[in-house]
Amino acid sequence: MAELEFEARLDxxxxxAPFFADAAIFxxxxxxxxxxxxxxxxxxxxxxxxxxxxxxxVQVVSSGVLSRAEMLxxxxxxxLSQNVHQLIPLHLxxxxxxxxxxxxxxxxxxxxxxxxxxxxxxxxxx
Amino acid sequence: xxxxxxxxxxxxxxxxxELARRAALGERAAFGELVRRHSSAVRGLxxxxxxxxxxxxxxxxxxxxxxxxxxxxxxxxxTFQAWVKRIAARLFVRRxxxxxxTDLVAETPDTPATDGSDQADAARRIDLDAALxxxxxxxxxxxxxCYGGGLSHAEAAEALNAPLGTVKSHVKRGLDKLRxxxxxxxxxxxxGRPVNG
Numbered sequence: 001m002a003e004l005e006f007e008a009r010l011d012x013x014x015x016x017a018p019f020f021a022d023a024a025i026f027x028x029x030x031x032x033x034x035x036x037x038x039x040x041x042x043x044x045x046x047x048x049x050x051x052x053x054x055x056x057x058v059q060v061v062s063s064g065v066l067s068r069a070e071m072l073x074x075x076x077x078x079x080l081s082q083n084v085h086q087l088i089p090l091h092l093x094x095x096x097x098x099x100x101x102x103x104x105x106x107x108x109x110x111x112x113x114x115x116x117x118x119x120x121x122x123x124x125x126x
Numbered sequence: 127x128x129x130x131x132x133x134x135x136x137x138x139x140x141x142x143x144e145l146a147r148r149a150a151l152g153e154r155a156a157f158g159e160l161v162r163r164h165s166s167a168v169r170g171l172x173x174x175x176x177x178x179x180x181x182x183x184x185x186x187x188x189x190x191x192x193x194x195x196x197x198x199x200x201x202x203x204x205t206f207q208a209w210v211k212r213i214a215a216r217l218f219v220r221r222x223x224x225x226x227x228t229d230l231v232a233e234t235p236d237t238p239a240t241d242g243s244d245q246a247d248a249a250r251r252i253d254l255d256a257a258l259x260x261x262x263x264x265x266x267x268x269x270x271x272c273y274g275g276g277l278s279h280a281e282a283a284e285a286l287n288a289p290l291g292t293v294k295s296h297v298k299r300g301l302d303k304l305r306x307x308x309x310x311x312x313x314x315x316x317x318g319r320p321v322n323g
Contacts (some may be wrong), residue, residue: 013254014274017167
């Protein structure tokens with residue numbers, strides 16, 4: 001019993017924190033070290049991102065993908081212009097559609113608003 | 127401005143578990159409040175384990191930084207102070223093992239015996255720190271780890287990489303000395319207390 005009492009007393013003595021006059025300075029020092037850690041982490045992540053980005057750009061350029069994209073673009077624009085020429089004789093015009101220009105304009109405006117809302121939401125999510 | 131004061135008041139009034147939860151969400155002010163509340167206890171523990179002031183403060187800072195990194199692991203089962211003290215105790219032991227300043231087998235007291243007047247002066251305040259100074263480093267380390275750091279004997283033995291029996295015997299011898307010392311200090315304190323009226 002005496003043993004338990006003594007151990008309880010010892011627990012209480014150990015639980016009593018001594019007074020430190022510089023406690024506020026100590027807390028500020030920890031805050032500064034946390035801030036420094038965050039800055040180092042941000043710089044590290046930023047630096048790694050930059051290096052990764054540069055590496056990616058070098059890889060893309062060196063793989064000749066740009067010249068291939070240019071070639072594909074030329075081919076597709078050629079193909080598109082051919083198809084447009086084929087479509088024109090069909091006399092496809094807005095006047096032939098079952099609704100007026102106003103409805104078309106309103107639909108386009110609504111689509112634009114929906115797109116802006118979607119983009120805003122996506123940016124918020126990021 | 128007003129919002130900031132309200133926020134500070136809310137942080138100051140919040141419970142440790144709530145502050146830890148907010149710190150886990152990245153709220154640095156909440157963690158700052160936890161540091162303000164418990165830094166003295168952790169710094170005191172480092173000194174009681176045997177670290178000098180500079181090392182004690184370094185380790186206490188490291189303990190809080192580690193606590194911030196691992197704050198999501200604090201679930202509020204025990205107190206925040208006990209949790210951060212355990213982190214600090216383990217950091218101290220890691221440093222102690224690296225430096226190997228103390229041989230756990232050594233039994234010679236590190237602190238030279240003080241003269242009677244010094245002893246009486248310290249004893250009147252029933253000063254735990256003065257009592258700890260009468261132990262060997264190994265006894266002091268083991269007692270402080272188990273009673274101040276909240277480690278079990280087995281955990282202390284594992285942390286110190288020492289046999290469990292060795293740790294237990296150091297704790298027992300340390301407790302015997304502390305019991306004698308504190309009992310003597312208490313009686314001395316009662317005898318020396320001025321009588322009013």
